[in-house]
Amino acid sequence: MRLDDSRESDNVEDRRASGPRIGGRGTIGIGTIVLALVAMYFGVDPSVVLQMAEGPPTTQDAPATKPPANDPQARFVSKVLGETEDTWSAIFQKDLNRQYVAPKLVLFRGATPTACGTGQSAMGPFYCPGDSKVYIDLAFFDELQNRFKAPGDFAQAYVIAHEVGHHVQHLLGISDQVDQLRRRNPSQANALSVRMELQADCLAGLWAQRANAARNILEGGDIEEALGAATAIGDDRLQKQAQGYAVPDSFTHGSSAQRVRWFKRGLEGGGLKQCDTFAASTL
Numbered sequence: 001m002r003l004d005d006s007r008e009s010d011n012v013e014d015r016r017a018s019g020p021r022i023g024g025r026g027t028i029g030i031g032t033i034v035l036a037l038v039a040m041y042f043g044v045d046p047s048v049v050l051q052m053a054e055g056p057p058t059t060q061d062a063p064a065t066k067p068p069a070n071d072p073q074a075r076f077v078s079k080v081l082g083e084t085e086d087t088w089s090a091i092f093q094k095d096l097n098r099q100y101v102a103p104k105l106v107l108f109r110g111a112t113p114t115a116c117g118t119g120q121s122a123m124g125p126f127y128c129p130g131d132s133k134v135y136i137d138l139a140f141f142d143e144l145q146n147r148f149k150a151p152g153d154f155a156q157a158y159v160i161a162h163e164v165g166h167h168v169q170h171l172l173g174i175s176d177q178v179d180q181l182r183r184r185n186p187s188q189a190n191a192l193s194v195r196m197e198l199q200a201d202c203l204a205g206l207w208a209q210r211a212n213a214a215r216n217i218l219e220g221g222d223i224e225e226a227l228g229a230a231t232a233i234g235d236d237r238l239q240k241q242a243q244g245y246a247v248p249d250s251f252t253h254g255s256s257a258q259r260v261r262w263f264k265r266g267l268e269g270g271g272l273k274q275c276d277t278f279a280a281s282t283l
């Protein structure tokens, strides 16, 4: 990929330094300790002051932290996210006459709290509609390269673009509609999930086509890298492997061939209509 001219997004939140924080408690500042000492002096049990300062177990993480400027992997992710912001803003403006609201992207290690419950690295990258955030443990990109044999920067960009595709589905109300349909027709739940996932692949393809048309970001071999990733992380391929790593964000993504087909469909350009997997008679 050519990202030299691409801007970095401001929407990357770096939680890697904080590590797993699930059920953790707030930090105790020096002020609290002073307060506890003062309380002790006045005959108040200091543990009461400390407990009040700590508060209940946190489900919220520390305030958003920007990734360090000298971290090439984080910079890459920020640039790809910036590309999705510019591209989807233009598509929303032009095709839908509405404003695109960008998602946040959280880098984490191990586990992290989300509005959708505890996010675990083993789940692979995922999107949580409850807080409109994409969650990625960058170790997944090593997995993609070493375990799934899908190397390359554009393979990684495709993974990010797929998750941003879920955000687009959320903004367009598609996720909500599908959730309702799933509840009404439990027997169709899996088939509906597959259509959701293939649509996210198609939206990733559409992003790649539009971003390339605007800023010429693709290099020779990039598309093959993304197709390699789509092939490697299709359900059929994954189920053949001994499970150690769960399928990214759910177990129902469609077969490798289907994922490749819908990514390519998006790449052909056109518009959002082209990615209507729900209207397609065959996937």
Ligand SMILES: [Zn+2]
Residues within 6 Å of the ligand: 162, 163, 166, 197, 200, 248, 249, 250
């Ligand atoms: Zn997905």
